[in-house]
Amino acid sequence: xxxIDYLNRQDKSRLLGVAIIFVILIxxxxxxAGLEISVSILYLLPVSLVxxxxxxxxGGFIRLASSVS
Numbered sequence: 001x002x003x004i005d006y007l008n009r010q011d012k013s014r015l016l017g018v019a020i021i022f023v024i025l026i027x028x029x030x031x032x033a034g035l036e037i038s039v040s041i042l043y044l045l046p047v048s049l050v051x052x053x054x055x056x057x058x059g060g061f062i063r064l065a066s067s068v069s
Contacts, residue, residue: 007053015054019046019062027069043069 007015026042033039043066051059 003049004053007049010053012054012058015050016058016061019050019054020065022046023062023065023069026066030069 023043023046026039026046029042030039047059047062047066050062
C-alpha cells in the first residue's frame with residue numbers, strides 16, 4: 001500500500017497528468033499490437049488509481065480518455 005499512500009499525497013493535477021501519459025502509452029501499444037493482442041485490460045490501472053486517489057470526477061475523465069484512446 002506504499003503506492004496508494006504516495007498517490008494520496010500528490011496533487012490531483014499531477015496524478016491526472018501521469019494517468020493521461022499512461023493512457024496515451026497504452027493506446028499506442030494497443031495500436032502497435034494490432035487486433036491479435038488486446039491490451040485493453042491495462043486501462044484499468046490508471047482508471048482505478050485515479051478513481052481511488054483523485055476522486056470520482058477525475059476518474060470519470062480518465063475513463064473517458066481511455067475509451068477515446
